[in-house]
Amino acid sequence: MRTIPTELADRIESGAATLCHVWLLRRSDGEAMGFTDHDGDLEVEGVACRASSGWTGGVGEAQTGLAAGSLSASGGLDDAAITEADIAAGLYDGARVELWRVDWMRPDLRVRLWAGTLARIRREAGRFVADLDGPMAALERVVGRTYGRGCDAVLGDARCRLGAAAVGGRSCDKRWETCVGTFGNGANFQGFPDIPGEDFLTARPFVGGRNDGGSRRR
Numbered sequence: 001m002r003t004i005p006t007e008l009a010d011r012i013e014s015g016a017a018t019l020c021h022v023w024l025l026r027r028s029d030g031e032a033m034g035f036t037d038h039d040g041d042l043e044v045e046g047v048a049c050r051a052s053s054g055w056t057g058g059v060g061e062a063q064t065g066l067a068a069g070s071l072s073a074s075g076g077l078d079d080a081a082i083t084e085a086d087i088a089a090g091l092y093d094g095a096r097v098e099l100w101r102v103d104w105m106r107p108d109l110r111v112r113l114w115a116g117t118l119a120r121i122r123r124e125a126g127r128f129v130a131d132l133d134g135p136m137a138a139l140e141r142v143v144g145r146t147y148g149r150g151c152d153a154v155l156g157d158a159r160c161r162l163g164a165a166a167v168g169g170r171s172c173d174k175r176w177e178t179c180v181g182t183f184g185n186g187a188n189f190q191g192f193p194d195i196p197g198e199d200f201l202t203a204r205p206f207v208g209g210r211n212d213g214g215s216r217r218r
Contacts, residue, residue, distance in 0.1 A: 008111060101113055153188075
């Protein structure tokens with residue numbers, strides 16, 4: 001349960017115009033940096049938070065219970081904050097990110113609104129967009145393989161085994177019919193097309209062809 005300092009709660013209730021957002025980012029190598037949408041620099045949790053970084057909150061999805069929840073943030077790329085080189089080097093992969101609501105006149109009056117990890121960071125027209133996963137996101141990650149009709153390989157990877165010449169710029173919708181009919185690669189199909197689905201209840205005996213219960217891949 002989120003605990004809000006009484007004095008801060010009173011200021012929020014009064015509609016005080018001295019509130020701002022602060023993002024704290026801590027990389028796995030121990031580097032910590034802060035950003036704020038206030039027009040002046042602040043210090044929060046012992047971290048200097050830069051006002052000129054251009055960090056802004058983006059689309060947010062705050063979910064309850066065991067749902068993952070997600071947020072996004074964006075900002076300008078500059079040498080004093082987040083650089084292209086550091087992103088390319090993977091220094092921000094899995095970084096810890098916190099979003100705080102802070103009274104910029106009294107930075108000690110603050111409440112943490114959200115905490116999670118940096119899942120992805122991408123460049124868009126000289127700016128970065130960071131996708132952030134909530135604390136429960138790990139529960140939604142798939143570990144190992146799952147059984148499904150569709151192929152879970154990436155077109156042209158080591159499991160698919162198709163070379164660039166065979167792919168020829170075409171896309172794959174992960175279906176058995178596409179793998180066989182378009183690419184002739186049924187032997188390397190990484191799905192389970194014979195698993196019964198919802199249509200099994202309305203299936204009728206197949207007329208013609210082999211009906212020995214064996215796999216279609218033989």
